[in-house]
Amino acid sequence: MRTTVNRILLGLLGITLLTTGLTLLLGSRDLHDRWPLTLLPDRAFTRTHGVVLSAADRTALRAESWWWPVVFTGLGLLLVAALLWLLLQMRPHHLARLPLDGDDAGTATVYSTALREVLNRQTRGHDGAHRARTVLTGSARSPRLHMTLRLAERSSPAAVLATLEQQILPAARTSTSTPHLPAQVRLRAANQRASKVL
Template sequence: MSRTAVNRTLLGLVGLVLLAGGALLLAGGLDLNRRWHLGLPADWTVLQPHHAVLDAADRTRWRADSWWWPVLFAALGVVAVLALWWLLAQLRRGATGQVTVPDTADVPVRLRGDALARAVADDAEQIPGVARVRVRLLGRPKRPRARIALLLEPGAAPGPVLRALSDGPLARARESTGLARLPAEARVRVAPGPVERVR
């Protein structure tokens, strides 16, 4: 199962649980079970309009114990950190699985993102001075961007290689897919030399 499917499944389950809990609290607060004859168990505290969800004994059961407040705050902190991590994971754009080809017929055409990335990498490895290339396509299907890792042969100059990359493989990828733009970020390493990041 892909990360997108897992995220959607988890979000759906969390949403259903929150929706069911909110509906029960609303039904209890408005006394809808009695007025609309919903058939829910009448002895559920949450469905009784004048009763708290937790009675006084439940609310104060562990308050005098020394471990209660540290455990409570630690659990709430873990939940908050996990929720924040999950939110940031959704906002961070990973590799795109497909690239949408614009201006096609009534049926939209989509290319596999990894296939296009391999084609760009194979094409770029034909540039003189290039030893190895890795390409990843990131972003949205309609607006992908390329992240390229170039390993140059000893003594190769990055400038001419980057110009050839822009005018050759990247330009051909734009033309073949019909994309108006294909922004690219290249990380260049000249063997045996330090890593230089060029935008």
């Protein structure tokens, strides 16, 4: 969904910039008079040495009480929209479901919520992991697991990672028909942090 929205927004932005650039280019070359271009409006900025707003227009607009509030509000909205879009791109894309390769009809899927609950429950069932949180990101063809584990007191991070690498993650890869499912595991404890990609 996010990829589709990005493509639509970038396409609209590209069309707008291309149309504006071609209009200004044709005006700067005075092609509006040389060629019978009836598609371009007869405006000052389509002429050589023309401007978008003349001095009289700028003076008249600045004299209006609504001009500067509208300008600053529009710029503020553009800035907020750009920041929101940037934050949205930085967030990982959560995968809602994962199709099974072994299904001939291509209709069998595993919901990420079910997979997360199973992984969290299995991880908490072993000694050393006090709390677990799992997120499935990426795409259906290239999924990724992100796990955050809160270690219990006096637990061994190496033992917890060994349990994940040898038992829990292989079972998840087999059940989802994804033998190369990468997993990023972050271990958190009091005054201690570590991460490892399995």
